[in-house]
Structure formats: structure tokens, C-alpha cells
Amino acid sequence: METSSEKKKIPHMTITRLAQYLNCLSLLPREHYKEISSKELAAKIGLKPTVIRQDFHHFGGFGQAGYRYKVPNLIDGLERILGLDQKQNVIIVGVGHLGQALANYRNFEKLGLRLVGLFDINPRLIGITIRDVRVRDIDEIPGVVERDNVAIGIITTPAEAAQSTANLLAHAGVKGIWNFSPVNVAGPAGVIIQNEHLSVGMMTLSYMLKQSHPPEAQG
Amino acid sequence: METSSEKKKIPHMTITRLAQYLNCLSLLPREHYKEISSKELAAKIGLKPTVIRQDFHHFGGFGQAGYRYKVPNLIDGLERILGLDQKQNVIIVGVGHLGQALANYRNFEKLGLRLVGLFDINPRLIGITIRDVRVRDIDEIPGVVERDNVAIGIITTPAEAAQSTANLLAHAGVKGIWNFSPVNVAGPAGVIIQNEHLSVGMMTLSYMLKQSHPPEAQG
Known part of the structure; x- marks a missing residue:
């Protein structure tokens, strides 16, 4: 999370995922989640742990496999990266x-x-x-x-x-x-x-429904 | 767009992008856009053309570089992939x-x-x-x-x-x-x-604002 690395151009989809991580982390009950691994976070969002670790790599300090991140630090870091610390x-x-x-x-x-x-x-x-x-x-x-x-x-x-x-x-x-x-x-x-x-959200849901409940053969 | 290739597990972010492509294509004025290249579509969405072509590769028939897709066919194909043809x-x-x-x-x-x-x-x-x-x-x-x-x-x-x-x-x-x-x-x-x-959308906007308008040095 060095300032220099923040200046690099981050792909748009990465930013969307960082926002999803932050959103997910903010909704966790604090008493149960003082720390979280990329695997646990991945399971909650439906992504691969490697994707999460790659995303965190954009920001220096993060990104080790197996590491348990302190949730408050992760939230602070993501808020700062996303610019949410500025009113x-x-x-x-x-x-x-x-x-x-x-x-x-x-x-x-x-x-x-x-x-x-x-x-x-x-x-x-x-x-x-x-x-x-x-x-x-x-x-x-x-x-x-x-x-x-x-x-x-x-x-x-x-x-x-x-x-x-x-x-x-x-x-x-x-x-x-x-x-x-x-x-x-x-x-x-x-x-x-x-x-x-x-x-866009509805289309995603529609796709997942189609995959899990394929229509009966017709005609 | 073979049925067999549709059965493969498609990554969630790809589905989200397919929904974005469909959304973008549906909003194009029909008289100006009978055909579109992956480069033109990429410019409208803010992605790389290679990402779009890779996504289209998941569905067989699509994906050639430089190819101009017929917009109505693309819309029909995406609607079918996403399951929107089923009421x-x-x-x-x-x-x-x-x-x-x-x-x-x-x-x-x-x-x-x-x-x-x-x-x-x-x-x-x-x-x-x-x-x-x-x-x-x-x-x-x-x-x-x-x-x-x-x-x-x-x-x-x-x-x-x-x-x-x-x-x-x-x-x-x-x-x-x-x-x-x-x-x-x-x-x-x-x-x-x-x-x-x-x-999530607001966080993405916040990040982009921060990149384009870095805060003045404070203190």
C-alpha cells in the first residue's frame, strides 16, 4: 500500500473486486471475524483465492498465501486505496x-x-x-x-x-x-x-439460474 | 455458442462482463451500429479488446480479432447465453x-x-x-x-x-x-x-476520482 504503487493504473475489474472485498468485509460481524484468509474471503464472494491475492498484490504489502489478514487493517487499507477516507x-x-x-x-x-x-x-x-x-x-x-x-x-x-x-x-x-x-x-x-x-445484476442471476435449472427439453 | 460449450463453467466476472456487453449493445442507436468490432465495444466499456475476445471465446463461434460482429446477432447470442430468452x-x-x-x-x-x-x-x-x-x-x-x-x-x-x-x-x-x-x-x-x-459502484467512482484529482498536500 505504498503511495507509489497506488499511482499505477489498476484495471477497472480489479477496482470493482476491491470494492466487493471491502463491502463484504464491512458486513462481517466484527466479533467473529478479527482475521480472515484470502481463502475465507474468496469463499464468501465466490472468487478464487488466487484472484484475491493477485488483486492485493497491486498494493504492495498484501498478498501472501495462507496469511490471515487483520480485518480492521484490511478495511482501512481498502478504504484508503478506494479514496473513501476523503469526505x-x-x-x-x-x-x-x-x-x-x-x-x-x-x-x-x-x-x-x-x-x-x-x-x-x-x-x-x-x-x-x-x-x-x-x-x-x-x-x-x-x-x-x-x-x-x-x-x-x-x-x-x-x-x-x-x-x-x-x-x-x-x-x-x-x-x-x-x-x-x-x-x-x-x-x-x-x-x-x-x-x-x-x-447487469439481473442478467448475472439469470445466467446462474439457467445453469442450475436447465430448461426441460422442448418440442 | 454451441450448447456443449455453454455447459462449461464460466467465471463469474466473465458473466458480469457479458451482461455489460449486452447492456451496452442494447443501448446503441440501431441506425448507427449495424456491426461492431471488439475494439469499438471495448472503447465504449473501458476494457481491452483482448478481454472481450477472450470472453467471447468461451462461447465457441465468437472471438476473431478484427472481425465486425453483426449487432443483432451478438445481442441474440448474449441473451441466449444469459438465459434472458426464457420468460x-x-x-x-x-x-x-x-x-x-x-x-x-x-x-x-x-x-x-x-x-x-x-x-x-x-x-x-x-x-x-x-x-x-x-x-x-x-x-x-x-x-x-x-x-x-x-x-x-x-x-x-x-x-x-x-x-x-x-x-x-x-x-x-x-x-x-x-x-x-x-x-x-x-x-x-x-x-x-x-x-x-x-x-460497489460508488466505491469504483471514488477510486477513479482519487486517481484523476489527487488531493492537495495537507498540513
């Missing part, structure tokens, strides 16, 4: 069901995120308050982004509004966009886009 | 914001899913109708799963209720569980569990 201000654009679900998402704080704004175009939503945050008109996005130094904009608008919202957020100065609308959005250079597709 | 009945347990967001999710039909039931324990929700599906008490889950041959149960309950809901669904006879609660659930042998963690 970030976020706003949510689109206060429909998904936007409200995310606004109420208790794990935000654990991820180092502070919700500082909710925005919509619907006059019936503007003015209501969710978890002490008032819903405002999207016209107010640039002012809030500048004033509160907002790093991340979350898009939970309908598909039709997603790209224009991404443009608005990028123009306002956010550094990252987490897009939950069902279409991909593109951003100007310098803005990081994470397109989140709920359907 | 499945699903129910959602937990009709809070996230449950309602999923109930209103337009892409369900594209994934071959038919929503046949919504369940909650809250008397204020029981009886309301979302997209022509009435919210019922969770006591009615076993009857609906049996009558409608429900394959997949989606959990959008609070953390505290997630494991008991998983047990109830498994006992009722679902084959797969898609869990959106913020804790992992375990299932009896034979039931496939997909634990969905929204925080």
Missing part, C-alpha cells in the same frame, strides 16, 4: 422513487459521502424535505455545486433527461457523475462517469 | 422507495421478467396498486409463488428483514433471489443468491 459532498438530481431511495440510503455516510442537495423539475416535489435536505429546482444546481464544493452528482432522472443533466452537472463543476438512469451518459474530459446498470 | 415471473418484497422504483423499472420486460406480485408488511401499502399489480401481505407469498410459478424473488426490505424474507422466499420455492437490502443474505442449497450492492 465528498454529493447531490442527487431526480427525486422520483430511486432518487428518494438513494437519499434515504444509510450507507452514504460509510462511503464518506455527505448529501448536500436534492434537485428536480417537478413543482410538487420542490420544497419538500428528505433527511433535512430540501428539494430545489435544477436551476439552483450551479450555485450549490460552487458553494458547497460538490464533488459528485447522482443522476436518477428519466432516460430522456439524463444527458442534459450530465451536461448541467459537468458545466457546474462536479468531478464525478454516478448515473442510475437506464441510458449511458457521456461527459466532457475530466469528468468521471460511472454508469450504473441494475440490469 | 420468468418475479415478485418484489418490500414496497418502499427502492421497491417502487424497481416495480416501475421499464427494462424488466426487456430482461424477460414479468412482475406478478408486490408484498409488504405495512398495512398502509397493502391494497395499493403499482403498474396494475396490487400490494399484498407477505403471508400470501407462498400461495403466489406456487400459483404463478415465480422463479425470482427481489428483496427490497430494510436490512433487519432481509434474511427472514430470503428464508420465506426460499421456502416458498423461488429458484433465485436478487437482494437489494444493504446486507448479504444466505440461502439454502439450490437457491441462487445475487447480492446487489449499490455501494
